[in-house]
Amino acid sequence: MKVCILTLGCKTNLAESDDLKRRLLSKGHEIVDLKDKPNICIINTCSVTAKSDYQSRQLIRRALKTGAKVMVTGCYAQLDEDRIQDISSEIEIFKNDEKSLLLDKIIDDSESTAIKITDRSRPFVKIQEGCSHKCTYCIIPALRGRPKSRPPEDIIDEILDYERAGYDEVVLTGIHIGLYGVDLKDGMDLTGLIEQIVLKTSRARIRLSSLEVIEIDKRFLEVFSEKRICKHLHIPLQSGSEGVLKRMKRPYNTIRYERKVKEIYDRFDNISLGTDVIVGFPGETEEEFEETLRFLKKLPINYMHVFPYSDRPGTEASKMPDKVPNNVKRNRAKRLRELDKTKRSEYRRAQIGRTLEVLQESLTEEGKIKGKSENYLDVIFEKKDFEP
Numbered sequence: 001m002k003v004c005i006l007t008l009g010c011k012t013n014l015a016e017s018d019d020l021k022r023r024l025l026s027k028g029h030e031i032v033d034l035k036d037k038p039n040i041c042i043i044n045t046c047s048v049t050a051k052s053d054y055q056s057r058q059l060i061r062r063a064l065k066t067g068a069k070v071m072v073t074g075c076y077a078q079l080d081e082d083r084i085q086d087i088s089s090e091i092e093i094f095k096n097d098e099k100s101l102l103l104d105k106i107i108d109d110s111e112s113t114a115i116k117i118t119d120r121s122r123p124f125v126k127i128q129e130g131c132s133h134k135c136t137y138c139i140i141p142a143l144r145g146r147p148k149s150r151p152p153e154d155i156i157d158e159i160l161d162y163e164r165a166g167y168d169e170v171v172l173t174g175i176h177i178g179l180y181g182v183d184l185k186d187g188m189d190l191t192g193l194i195e196q197i198v199l200k201t202s203r204a205r206i207r208l209s210s211l212e213v214i215e216i217d218k219r220f221l222e223v224f225s226e227k228r229i230c231k232h233l234h235i236p237l238q239s240g241s242e243g244v245l246k247r248m249k250r251p252y253n254t255i256r257y258e259r260k261v262k263e264i265y266d267r268f269d270n271i272s273l274g275t276d277v278i279v280g281f282p283g284e285t286e287e288e289f290e291e292t293l294r295f296l297k298k299l300p301i302n303y304m305h306v307f308p309y310s311d312r313p314g315t316e317a318s319k320m321p322d323k324v325p326n327n328v329k330r331n332r333a334k335r336l337r338e339l340d341k342t343k344r345s346e347y348r349r350a351q352i353g354r355t356l357e358v359l360q361e362s363l364t365e366e367g368k369i370k371g372k373s374e375n376y377l378d379v380i381f382e383k384k385d386f387e388p
């Protein structure tokens, strides 16, 4: 069977799609592109913004045009089954907690043996699902449910499989990885899991996806010092205004955020620090936006992902008054993206003269090697400079 898997959204979706591909390949199925006339097309959708909903519907329509059997899963499938069924009643929908059924539908059982696993050189390993926080703008807890952690042995086995298959980096991912272990009985948490991974696997460098600032404590930073862990952290801020943070119900204030980020920056030489920022949250005044801009300017953050606020039906924020007009949101996003550009180029300039370990990912059209450094920079170099 030729199966095409299209994925939108977060690293959790990418991890789930990687896992699906791995299982399908191990059963002899072929993973193909949409242009290769697949028999089945699986679309792992996202619903984090209204734009993601739109992109999910667009992908579904493109997949239907190929004549493939279309199966839709992920957060948009969870949120708006009716609208998907309106596109075509032939589409099969699998909610987030039915993803395993999707697998059963295509293969006989879910037995997994990793061989040539994923088409990405840095596979994503999902360690947990769900979130119990109540950020007022976020629909994810409603779509993904409460935290549910994978047993450490399963995660370690998966990483060992990846190492045996020749992969040199894994990215630990989930909806909220700092909540890893809250549902496990033996006191295991993210720090304990990383310790176990370092102890029981041998080679792959380990990268962490997004982590909340309140989850970075002394014990975590000690384990994070281990050489195999990439010196790169993505710590969502969302706003640099106290008022907006409160309305978002984020569990920290700017003083705490700043103190922690500076501590990490001072402790780890050349670490890459990234963040997420939402602009145009309901009621965000010009002054509150300026506070965010000033705050980010002084922080040792190297890159930012900037999102204009988008109403998600059913969230607390969607019912808040004083919505910010789209043109104001666009303008604020543009100003923050300019700052992002400056910060990225300053960080790149600071690498001149340094030696970085780079994982080869692909070849450019000019035949050069493209890869990712431990501190999350895209690096292009000549083949003659390649040291396996």
Ligand code: SF4
Residues within 6 Å of the ligand: 131, 132, 133, 134, 135, 138, 139, 140, 141, 175, 176
């Ligand atoms: S921490 Fe907040 S933003 Fe992140 S998934 Fe949970 S509710 Fe959403």
